[in-house]
Amino acid sequence: MMERRRHKRFNVSDNALAFINNAPCMIQDISEGGMMLQSVVLEDEPADNLKLDIFVGSDNFYLQDVPVRLISRSQRQSTVPFSVVQVRCFGFQFGELTEQQKSRLDYFIARNTIGEA
Numbered sequence: 001m002m003e004r005r006r007h008k009r010f011n012v013s014d015n016a017l018a019f020i021n022n023a024p025c026m027i028q029d030i031s032e033g034g035m036m037l038q039s040v041v042l043e044d045e046p047a048d049n050l051k052l053d054i055f056v057g058s059d060n061f062y063l064q065d066v067p068v069r070l071i072s073r074s075q076r077q078s079t080v081p082f083s084v085v086q087v088r089c090f091g092f093q094f095g096e097l098t099e100q101q102k103s104r105l106d107y108f109i110a111r112n113t114i115g116e117a
Contacts, residue, residue: 007031010113019053020046025090027054030109034071034093042088046070049095056112063104067095 012027025037054063072091
C-alpha cells in the first residue's frame with residue numbers, strides 16, 4: 001500500500017479533544033493536513049464538510065471553527081473484554097485554514113503530541 005500523506009502524523013496526548021456539534025471525540029493522531037478522531041458518543045455520521053473545535057484543558061488551548069472534510073470512517077471493537085461499545089473512527093482533512101488557525105495548529109502539534117504515528 002502506497003503512503004498518500006504529505007505531512008508526518010503525530011500521536012496526540014490523552015487530554016486533547018475535538019468537538020463535533022458539542023460531542024467530544026478523542027484525537028488519535030494529527031498532522032498539518034488532517035486528523036483521526038475516535039468516538040463512542042457519535043451515533044450519526046458527521047457531515048462531509050463541517051467545522052470542529054480542538055480543546056486541551058491542561059494547556060488552556062482552544063481552537064474554534066476548524067474547517068474539515070470527512071475522508072474516512074471505520075469501526076473498532078472496544079479494548080474492554082465483553083463490551084458492546086463500538087468505537088467509531090473518523091479521518092478528517094483540514095480545509096482552508098486562516099493564518100491564525102495554522103499558527104495555533106502548529107502550536108498544538110508542538111505542545112500536545114507524543115511521537116510519530
